[in-house]
Amino acid sequence: MRVTLIHNSKAGDDDQPSKDVLLSLIKQAGYKVNYQSAKDDNWVAALEDPGDLVVAAGGDGTVGKVAKRLIGQQIPMAILPLGTANNIAKTLGLMDSSLEQLIGGWATAPRIKVDSAIASGAWGTTHVIESLGMGLFAQTMSRAEDSGNLEQLPTTEDELTTVLDLLKQQVSHCPARSLSLSLDGQDISGQYVLLEVMNIQYVGPNLHLAPNIGLNDGMMTVVLVHEGEQTKISNYLTDCLAGNCDLAPFTRYQGQHLQIRGEEFDVHVDDKILSSDSLTSSDDSIVIDIRVVPQSLEFLLPDA
Helix, strand or coil: CEEEEEECCCCCCCCCCCHHHHHHHHHHCCCEEEEEECCCCCHHHHHCCCCCEEEEEECHHHHHHHHHHHCCCCCCEEEEECCCCCHHHHHCCCCCCCHHHHHHHCCCCCEEEEEEEEEEECCEEEEECCEEEEEHHHHHHHHHHHHCCHHHCCCHHHHHHHHHHHHHHHHHHCCCEEEEEEECCEECCEEEEEEEEECCCEECCCEECCCCCCCCCCCEEEEEEECCCHHHHHHHHHHHHCCCCCCCCCEEEEECEEEEEECCCCEEECCEEECHHHHECCCCCEEEEEEEEEEEEEEECCCC
């Protein structure tokens, strides 16, 4: 069995396994390996002839960009979670297994079809693996990227705690936006300080915003925080800092097709920020269309 390994050696803590360690573990399990660094500009070329299995070793950014290249193909994908948040791996239930257990389980692991989503607007079209959102989280992501301080932190726990602190600091500075929202034809418009369209359970620093989402039910979860509910966010972030992120008290809807219309806001699509300028059309409005792409990916889910 031939495996293509896409590896981000910069993911997570400094004590993450090296390229040589990963190659040794995979070869010991009986696989032939084609190694490709996720930092190389031509890493996509490795997926032109990927063999029998594609493995993404890294964080959510690496897993997401590899997954986007495999949408609609009949190539299974496995994850070796080495990043900071590992939200995709957490949603798939992979975080309680060691790398040795995950690799050893590939041969007998069940394959599961997983939904993705596709978003379109003035900037073009992009696939969504994790989530798309505006408001508090998108605003904080942008500020964190501009500061560049997160990369200097010694551990992933420090990084997650710092982002939670940043989110809490930004709650009172995040304005509500008037959004026209239509979910499968239902009008859910309002004034919102946070909108997250979730394809997985977690976002950012392991915020558990969509605990009941199905992996392949053809539905996405729309999480909303109304104007005047900033205290709910602040209290939830306090709980997260204390180690309990599983009780997000926010409004949730589920559907297959969401249309967003508004003005002057940035959005994040997975770990990328799209600025208001790139989102705005000729009539000065922002219109975003998001649809589920059912069972468009296939993952291996080895048992612990």
